[in-house]
Amino acid sequence: xxxxxxxxxxxxxxxxxxxxxxxxxxPTDNYLLNCGSTSNATLDNRVFAADSAFLAADRSTPLxxxxxxxxxxxxxxxxxxxxxxxxYKLNIRQNGTHLVRLHFSPFPSPNFNLSxxxxxxxxxxNSVLRDFSTEALVIKEYVFGIDGEELEIVLRPAGGGSxxxxxxxxxxxxxxxxxxxxxxxxxxSPNAIGEFDGMSSRxxxxxxxxxxxxxxxxxxxxxxxxxxVPDEGFLVLKPAAKKVVSTHPPNYQPGGATRxxxxxxxxxxxxxxxxxxxxxxxxxxxxxxxxxxxxGVQHLVRLHFCDIVSTGLNLLYFNVYLNxxxxxxxxxxxxxxxxxxxxxxxxxxVADSDDLGKMRVSVGPSDLSTSTHVNxxxxxxxxxxxxxxxxxGSVSSExxxxxxxxxxxxxxxxxxxxxxxxxxxxxxxxxxxxxxxMKNPRSRRTESSAxxxxxxxxxxxxxxxxELTITGSPAGNGYHNxxxxxxxxxxxTNNFDKNLIIGMGGFGMVYKGVLxxxxxxxxxxxxxxxxxxxxxxxxxxxxxxxxxxxxxxxSLVGYCEEQSEMILVxxxxxxxxxxxxxxxxxxxxxxxKQRLEICIGAARxxxxxxxxxxxxxxxxxxxxxxxxxxxxxxxxxxxxxLSRAGPCLDETHVSTGVKGSFGYLDPEYFRRQQLTxxxxxxxxxxxxLEVLCARPAIDPLLAREQVNLAEWALQxxxxxxxxxxxxxxxxxxxxxxxxxxxxxxxxxCLAEYGVDRPSMGDVLWNLEYALQVQESGSLRxxxxxxxxxxxxxxxxxxRSEENCSSEAxxxxxxxxxxxxxxx
Ligand SMILES: *[C@@H]1O[C@H](CO)[C@@H](O)[C@H](O)[C@H]1NC(C)=O
Ligand SMILES: *[C@@H]1O[C@H](CO)[C@@H](O)[C@H](O)[C@H]1NC(C)=O
Ligand SMILES: *[C@@H]1O[C@H](CO)[C@@H](O)[C@H](O)[C@H]1NC(C)=O
Ligand SMILES: *[C@@H]1O[C@H](CO)[C@@H](O)[C@H](O)[C@H]1NC(C)=O
Ligand SMILES: *[C@@H]1O[C@H](CO)[C@@H](O)[C@H](O)[C@H]1NC(C)=O
Numbered sequence: 001x002x003x004x005x006x007x008x009x010x011x012x013x014x015x016x017x018x019x020x021x022x023x024x025x026x027p028t029d030n031y032l033l034n035c036g037s038t039s040n041a042t043l044d045n046r047v048f049a050a051d052s053a054f055l056a057a058d059r060s061t062p063l064x065x066x067x068x069x070x071x072x073x074x075x076x077x078x079x080x081x082x083x084x085x086x087x088y089k090l091n092i093r094q095n096g097t098h099l100v101r102l103h104f105s106p107f108p109s110p111n112f113n114l115s116x117x118x119x120x121x122x123x124x125x126n127s128v129l130r131d132f133s134t135e136a137l138v139i140k141e142y143v144f145g146i147d148g149e150e151l152e153i154v155l156r157p158a159g160g161g162s163x164x165x166x167x168x169x170x171x172x173x174x175x176x177x178x179x180x181x182x183x184x185x186x187x188x189s190p191n192a193i194g195e196f197d198g199m200s201s202r203x204x205x206x207x208x209x210x211x212x213x214x215x216x217x218x219x220x221x222x223x224x225x226x227x228x229v230p231d232e233g234f235l236v237l238k239p240a241a242k243k244v245v246s247t248h249p250p251n252y253q254p255g256g257a258t259r260x261x262x263x264x265x266x267x268x269x270x271x272x273x274x275x276x277x278x279x280x281x282x283x284x285x286x287x288x289x290x291x292x293x294x295x296g297v298q299h300l301v302r303l304h305f306c307d308i309v310s311t312g313l314n315l316l317y318f319n320v321y322l323n324x325x326x327x328x329x330x331x332x333x334x335x336x337x338x339x340x341x342x343x344x345x346x347x348x349x350v351a352d353s354d355d356l357g358k359m360r361v362s363v364g365p366s367d368l369s370t371s372t373h374v375n376x377x378x379x380x381x382x383x384x385x386x387x388x389x390x391x392x393g394s395v396s397s398e399x400x401x402x403x404x405x406x407x408x409x410x411x412x413x414x415x416x417x418x419x420x421x422x423x424x425x426x427x428x429x430x431x432x433x434x435x436x437x438m439k440n441p442r443s444r445r446t447e448s449s450a451x452x453x454x455x456x457x458x459x460x461x462x463x464x465x466x467e468l469t470i471t472g473s474p475a476g477n478g479y480h481n482x483x484x485x486x487x488x489x490x491x492x493t494n495n496f497d498k499n500l501i502i503g504m505g506g507f508g509m510v511y512k513g514v515l516x517x518x519x520x521x522x523x524x525x526x527x528x529x530x531x532x533x534x535x536x537x538x539x540x541x542x543x544x545x546x547x548x549x550x551x552x553x554x555s556l557v558g559y560c561e562e563q564s565e566m567i568l569v570x571x572x573x574x575x576x577x578x579x580x581x582x583x584x585x586x587x588x589x590x591x592x593k594q595r596l597e598i599c600i601g602a603a604r605x606x607x608x609x610x611x612x613x614x615x616x617x618x619x620x621x622x623x624x625x626x627x628x629x630x631x632x633x634x635x636x637x638x639x640x641x642l643s644r645a646g647p648c649l650d651e652t653h654v655s656t657g658v659k660g661s662f663g664y665l666d667p668e669y670f671r672r673q674q675l676t677x678x679x680x681x682x683x684x685x686x687x688x689l690e691v692l693c694a695r696p697a698i699d700p701l702l703a704r705e706q707v708n709l710a711e712w713a714l715q716x717x718x719x720x721x722x723x724x725x726x727x728x729x730x731x732x733x734x735x736x737x738x739x740x741x742x743x744x745x746x747x748x749c750l751a752e753y754g755v756d757r758p759s760m761g762d763v764l765w766n767l768e769y770a771l772q773v774q775e776s777g778s779l780r781x782x783x784x785x786x787x788x789x790x791x792x793x794x795x796x797x798x799r800s801e802e803n804c805s806s807e808a809x810x811x812x813x814x815x816x817x818x819x820x821x822x823x
Contacts, residue, residue, distance in 0.1 A: 255667025
């Protein structure tokens with residue numbers, strides 16, 4: 001398990017080392033059928049074998065072309081004809097996404113005029129191609145999530161007795177696990193926002209696959225044997241675009257795109273703005289029109305990017321539009337690719353084709369770009385039509401819908417985070433509102449009246465969210481009790497005395513203060529007056545924190561929203577962020593025991609967020625600056641909803657949330673844009689390594705292979721050199737078994753895929769074990785593998801499903817463990 005996780009983590013590195021495209025991916029299921037033939041035929045280095053063993057019934061006719069054109073591949077010299085509905089049955093060994101390709105290449109034959117064939121194609125009963133006929137070679141590709149043991153391919157002749165179907169060749173193979181993600185594609189539509197859910201139950205038909213700025217890529221040069229065609233024919237205004245070609249192979253990174261996502265050739269070429277063109281002016285879009293054949297139909301549009309134009313980081317900002325709707329604003333590839341240039345990534349969108357049956361893709365400069373770096377790029381496009389309706393009542397999608405997550409914080413900052421948040425809030429609020437209105441139709445009005453000054457802010461989606469957020473909160477909750485008059489905040493902070501500033505963030509300044517009435521120390525976070533930018537986060541924080549009280553979560557003392565001010569008042573944490581105790585200056589060194597206790601405290605806080613109530617809460621910005629220590633060095637998790645603005649207390653770089661969270665971002669979240677509680681688990685794993693090694697998650701000053709703590713530590717762990725990177729101040733202090741458990745847990749938190757990561761409850765349990773072993777002399781130092789069988793629990797996502805596992809039950813299990821061990 002461990003080794004696999006590690007291997008997966010390192011896979012891209014290994015792939016880079018091998019640098020052999022075709023060696024990279026071996027599908028579990030792999031059927032290549034040479035239809036109507038009894039011998040093998042080879043195409044693009046692949047052997048297609050005789051098809052007869054896979055026929056569903058013996059009601060078909062093999063055909064051979066007596067005079068095949070010399071240039072035509074041998075594979076297309078035979079075909080199989082079906083005069084009644086019939087076809088093939090293939091055993092499927094691996095559930096999940098499969099690629100299904102059918103090759104149709106009609107040829108003359110005495111009994112059947114293949115050009116006149118007309119038939120419907122069904123995949124496991126779903127009709128994906130209706131009344132199809134062709135007079136020239138056509139290859140149809142379907143991306144199909146199979147979750148049974150069989151794939152049935154049926155060709156059903158169209159009505160009118162004499163009809164028949166035919167096929168020359170079939171490919172069916174399992175796709176890499178992440179090729180299609182179930183949730184996370186951004187919906188681009190005037191009527192809807194949020195993420196698309198249930199992609200893996202859709203059958204997708206590939207309509208276009210484009211190598212933008214490059215030449216044709218044949219199946220020979222693609223690990224999934226795809227064909228990528230050049231984009232020029234689709235450019236709306238050719239002079240607007242300028243080709244760019246990189247001479248370096250793409251810098252594939254964990255969490256980004258892989259060679260299976262798209263081949264090197266796609267990421268090494270792009271179109272960029274042809275800024276030399278005087279007629280076009282300084283700012284313009286590059287647009288492509290892709291005919292898709294049907295109007296108003298949902299498509300998955302996957303856009304591939306790789307910054308091969310910039311000379312430095314964070315210089316390129318551009319917008320993406322689909323059918324003239326804003327799809328992605330201010331895209332910053334540097335931030336999205338963990339601060340690397342030339343690093344491939346992709347974004348999935350779901351959009352409808354327009355009335356003319358087109359999909360128009362545009363990229364253009366963002367307002368954030370400086371005048372010398374105005375540019376926009378695109379490396380690749382895939383457009384896939386959704387050919388079936390969602391499978392209704394499918395178990396997996398229902399399971400997912402049952403849990404609605406409140407999403408707090410905003411690592412990616414801006415647009416997407418807010419969209420996501422808004423979408424979920426709307427969903428959540430609708431539910432609660434229904435219930436509440438039945439019970440007490442007046443409660444809603446009363447509550448929202450307290451917010452009149454906050455409503456009616458720019459943008460309809462925001463103001464709608466404002467209202468819904470509030471109505472979505474539990475009735476009878478004491479928001480009002482938490483209001484603090486502005487005068488009191490002024491007095492608490494000596495009228496925002498500069499000398500009391502203890503931190504700053506995009507949201508504004510953080511002051512230390514004392515509430516005179518209660519005589520309690522507080523931290524006061526003040527939004528830039530008059531700026532309404534952080535409004536949704538501000539409200540989220542209040543909504544969330546007013547509902548939560550936990551020993552390991554920083555509590556909200558109150559808030560103030562008078563005179564266009566947005567102020568949040570928190571309990572003051574005497575010892576500041578964990579980070580400054582690990583590698584800050586002038587702080588006493590934390591002992592191993594203290595470090596374990598801090599980790600346990602933080603883990604408890606996060607565990608409570610995840611499981612303490614329904615819906616669970618994903619923090620989204622777990623890092624050592626967001627774990628604060630009180631006067632007793634007890635850890636509390638902070639910053640729920642202002643991560644973009646957060647109290648980056650001692651942080652020097654404050655501009656965006658992404659920067660603040662580098663090195664902590666779950667690669668799967670980044671890749672799938674699908675948020676789960678396991679993203680927090682990943683970030684927590686990074687914090688654990690920080691605690692152990694006493695260095696930042698990202699240290700750009702170090703040698704390249706050491707910059708990213710998670711990667712570096714796992715590599716050293718693997719090569720058995722872990723003791724060399726442990727904080728020297730801990731030397732000789734840590735008991736072997738305690739260290740082992742700690743590292744093993746951190747490693748599991750950092751698993752490439754969320755499902756392989758432990759739940760926060762499991763993490764907590766393991767940390768307590770590590771502390772117990774450290775503390776207790778009675779436990780064996782070197783327990784053999786079968787000596788502690790109870791511990792082999794981590795590593796399965798299932799536990800989070802039954803999320804009722806509260807701290808109490810965790811503690812129970814733990815005490816059982818202790819008794820077992822003590823025997
Ligand atoms: C066809 O190819 C398969 C697998 O590549 C091979 O095992 C088989 O021997 C070949 N058959 C013939 C007739 O060449
Ligand atoms: C075969 O069918 C096509 C399409 O219907 C037709 O154009 C063509 O003339 C036919 N060829 C023969 C030899 O009948
Ligand atoms: C695939 O999914 C089907 C139906 O969900 C299930 O019965 C089967 O056991 C699964 N097979 C594998 C190998 O997971
Ligand atoms: C594969 O890519 C290489 C390198 O670009 C190129 O030289 C070769 O012609 C390509 N082969 C095919 C079959 O496309
Ligand atoms: C790019 O296209 C979008 C959508 O049509 C449009 O709103 C925007 O103004 C265009 N940008 C430029 C610079 O022309």
